[in-house]
Amino acid sequence: MLFIPFLDGLIDFDCGPCGGRCCQGGYIVASDQERAFLLQEHPAIRFFWAGEQHTLFRYKKYPGCWFLTGDGGCEIQRKHGYPSKPFVCRLHPFYVARCGDDHVVVPSGCDKIRAIRRGMATRVSPESVRANAEESIERGFFLEDLDWPSGRVDLEQTILDSSLRFLDDHDYIGFAAAQQAATEPVKSPGQAREELEDVRRAWMTTLGVEDLDTRHPAVSYELVALTSILRVGHRGLRPLDPSRIPVALLALHLYMVLYSQGRDVDRRLATYQSVLDDVPLGLAYLGRAALKLTDLPLENRLEHLRLVRKMHEPGFLQKMAPTEVRK
8 A cells, every 4th residue: 555645636845945955965866777867967976976775876966966956946857857857856855665565655854845725736746646656666765664553554544535524624623533533443533522622621721721712714724634744744743652643733733723813814834844833933922922821820921931942842742732631
């Protein structure tokens, strides 16, 4: 099974605005045929050979890729078309990981992956990603092996398939409950929702924002669209027990809503990396917003500052649930 963690028409990727940061270091990995083409285009590449990897040839991009143009474009793509690029460049911003007999397409961490509204033009499709991923599998090129239990890839596919009906609900906790119920079949979505509501109320009480309206259309839509990418791609989420991931994502949703307070309801946070970056900003925003924080006793405000600091530490998502919920 090959799992691609997004639905058609919901994800876009545009590397133009960043100036080709991923091309300014690292390696070009090429097959024998691609190597001949690259050497024909730029013979000096042979001086930067860095060994072989899975029958593929590696060349050090020093100080950057030889085909990176001054405006951040790709000379190969401009001269010969997108299909002529080395397959690892075509696979970007994803790569393929092995998980037993299954394979998972994982986001590389590029901050230009973003959620888009249905019907908008997109440069990314599951079909093109699948074609490039299958080429990676055929070549035996994998960047990592996922240590997931049996059935995890099937679970991720079930959650992705169910996400479509939650896109326009404006209520992310419903989707979190569906994830929880899929992970723990002994629980109904209703039971899972009650537990998650208790967790969210505990967080809101701690932060002094009990009256916060968490039904934010743009934030809910974006996080639903990005949930499967986050589940397989975020280093803090992926190692978690699957039953803990919906709790962590619910925390992320809460802080996204906090950060979005006072902004246009249709203002989205743009990319899946900025979703993660916005979590500490969400807490910091509490210090400026009229959300009761300034009316709390000093010890509560100091606790808020401690939480802001904690949000910048690795693995914060694993720690977000109240102690009694984590047990």
